[in-house]
Amino acid sequence: MIYLFWVNQMKIVFLGTASAISTAERDNTSLLIDNILIDCPGSVFSKLLQLGYDPFESMEHVIITHRHTDHFYGLPALLDTLQLKKRKKSLFLHILYEYVDLLERLFSIFDLTGSKMNFLKLVPFKEGETLIRNDSLLVESFPVRHTVKNVGLKIFNRDVSLVYSSDTEPCETLLEKAKGASLLIHEATWSEALTDRKEGHTSVEEASRMAAFCSVKKLCFVHLGEELIGREEIILQQALKYFSGEILIPKDLDTLVL
Ligand SMILES: [Zn+2]
Ligand SMILES: [Zn+2]
8 A cells, every 4th residue: 555655646856946047046947757857957967966866767758848048958968978878778858849950950069969879769749749658647748838839748647737837928728737736836937026027937926826726736936037036935925915725936956745
C-alpha cells in the first residue's frame, strides 16, 4: 500500500523562478517534474547535481515551451555536457515544429551533430498534442497567448493534475485546462500594485482571479518580474484579495510533492 501511495505522487522542483531578467536570488524559470525537464535556461546541469538528481539516468524528457532566450538558451550547454559525459540512454526532446529550424541552427553552431548525439531523440509536436503518455504520467500541451507561439502544459497522474501556464496573457485555453486542477503553476511577470502591464504576460492579480475561477486547490507563482523579486509579501497580499486556496511563491531549488 505504501508503494502505491508513493508512485502516485508527483515531485516538482523549481530550478528557477525569475522572468527573462534573472537576479542574484532567482534564475530564469525552469521546472523538473519527475523525469521531465521543462525549459532550459543556464546552469541546469549544475543545479540537478546540487539536488542529488542523476541527469544521466533519471532525466528522460526535455520540453521546450517556446523560443524565448530565457526558456531555451541553456539547452546546447546541457546537451553538450551529456554528450561529453557519453550519455547513452535516450533523451526525448519535445519542441514545437515551428522551432525545429532554430534548434538545428543552434546544434550546427555548437557542433552538436553526428553519432555522439545519438542519445537525443527529437520529438516535434503541434500545439494541443499529447507529448508523453506512460504508466505513471500523461502530459498534454495547449496553446497559450504570448508574443510568440507558445504552449502551456497539463500533467496528470491517477490522483493529481498540474497545469503550467508557461509565458502567457490570460487566455481561454488556460481557463479550460486549469478547471479543478490540484496545482496551477502560473507566471506572474507583473503586478497591478507594482508595475505597468507587460505585454504577453499575466499579473499576480489576473493569475489569482483565474485560479479562483477555476477552483484550483493550490496556486504557485513563477517567472517573477524583477520588480516583484524581494516583494513577495506584496505578491501574497495581492493574490489573497482574489484567491483563498493555498498560495506558494517558491524559491529556486524548492521542491514540492503533489
Ligand atoms: Zn519567459
Ligand atoms: Zn516568453
